[in-house]
Amino acid sequence: MNASDTSSPRLNALTALGESTEDNRAELIEAAWLTGTRNPAELASVAGVARDTVYADLAARGIDRQDRDAAPAPRPESVGAAAVDAVARQAADVFEPLSHSHDPGPLTTAGWQLALAYRSIAALLLDELADADREETAEELSDRLQIALHHSHVYRASRSTPRRLGAQTGRTDAEISVLQPLPSAATVSLTLHSGETLTVRLGREEDTGLTTLSTDSPLLDTTLEAHDHLELHTALDTVAQVLTRHM
Numbered sequence: 001m002n003a004s005d006t007s008s009p010r011l012n013a014l015t016a017l018g019e020s021t022e023d024n025r026a027e028l029i030e031a032a033w034l035t036g037t038r039n040p041a042e043l044a045s046v047a048g049v050a051r052d053t054v055y056a057d058l059a060a061r062g063i064d065r066q067d068r069d070a071a072p073a074p075r076p077e078s079v080g081a082a083a084v085d086a087v088a089r090q091a092a093d094v095f096e097p098l099s100h101s102h103d104p105g106p107l108t109t110a111g112w113q114l115a116l117a118y119r120s121i122a123a124l125l126l127d128e129l130a131d132a133d134r135e136e137t138a139e140e141l142s143d144r145l146q147i148a149l150h151h152s153h154v155y156r157a158s159r160s161t162p163r164r165l166g167a168q169t170g171r172t173d174a175e176i177s178v179l180q181p182l183p184s185a186a187t188v189s190l191t192l193h194s195g196e197t198l199t200v201r202l203g204r205e206e207d208t209g210l211t212t213l214s215t216d217s218p219l220l221d222t223t224l225e226a227h228d229h230l231e232l233h234t235a236l237d238t239v240a241q242v243l244t245r246h247m
Contacts, residue, residue, distance in 0.1 A: 010035040010244060017046050025049070026057035033063060040065060081125035088122055091115035106155040113148040117141055150231065157226035165226055166209030169233045186236060192219075202232055211236075 013032040020028045029043055037043060040058075044051045058065050092115045098104055099112035120141040123129060129137060157165065190198040198217045205212055211232045213222040224232075 010037055013037070014046050017043070018048075020047055025053075026060050029054060029057045030061040030063060033058060033065075038065075077125055079125070081122045084118055084125055085122035088115055088118035091118060106151040106158070110148040110151040110155070113144045113151070117144040117148065120144065149234070150227075153227045153230040153234070157230055160226070162210055162226045162229065163208050165229060166205070169209060169230070186239065202236065 010032070013028070013035045014037060017025075017028040017032050025047055029047060032043055032046070040051050040054045044054045047054070055065065091111065095108060095112040095115050098108045101108075104112070120137050123137050124134065124141070160168070185201065185203045188200045188202065190200060192198070198215060198220060200213055200215045200220060203212045203214070204210065211224060211229045213220070213224060215222060
C-alpha cells in the first residue's frame with residue numbers, strides 16, 4: 001500500500017489544488033470545499049490566489065460559502081438508471097435463489113446484498129422518487145452495503161489466520177502519507193436500555209496488531225473473533241478519515 005492509496009479525499013483535493021491552473025482552479029476549489037476544507041484563507045493559500053478569487057470561484061460553482069452545513073448540490077451521474085437496473089437484475093437472478101438456501105455462506109450473502117444495493121442505486125438514479133422515499137431508499141442502500149461489508153469481513157477472516165490479519169491491517173509510517181493520522185485506539189461509551197453506561201476501550205496488541213477490547217464491566221465479553229477485528233479496524237479507519245477531513 002503506498003501513500004496515495006491511503007491519503008484522504010481532502011488531502012488529495014488540496015494537493016490537486018496546489019497544482020491548479022486558471023482553467024481548472026474553480027473546479028478544484030469546489031472539490032476541496034466539498035471534501036471538507038471550508039476555510040477560504042486556506043484555499044487561497046494553497047491555490048496561490050487572493051481570498052476574493054476563492055469567493056468568486058465558489059460562487060461560480062454554485063456554493064454558498066456562508067452556509068457551512070449545506071449539502072452539496074446534486075451532481076450529474078455518469079451512468080444511467082437503465083444500465084444499473086440491468087446489472088441489478090442479472091445479479092439478482094444469480095444470487096436470489098442461492099440466498100434462500102439453508103446456509104448460503106458469506107460470499108453469497110454479500111452478493112445478494114450487493115444486488116439489492118444496485119436495485120436501490122437504480123431507483124435513486126431514476127430521480128422519480130418523492131423526497132421521503134428517496135431518503136428511505138438512500139438509507140436502505142447504506143444498510144445493504146453495511147451488511148455486505150460485514151459478510152466480506154467474515155469471509156476474509158475465514159481464509160486467513162488472526163496473526164496474518166493483524167499484520168495486513170497494520171501500517172508502517174513508510175507506507176502512509178505523513179499527513180494521514182493512524183487510528184490506534186478509541187474509547188466508546190455504550191448506554192443500555194436500563195440506563196447503565198459501559199465504557200469500552202479499543203486498542204491494538206503490539207506484537208500482532210490485532211484489535212483489543214477492555215472494560216471494567218462484566219456485561220461485555222472482550223474475546224474477539226477474527227472478523228470482529230476486521231470490522232473494528234474498518235470502524236477506526238473511518239473515524240480517522242472523517243477527522244482528517246477536518247484537520
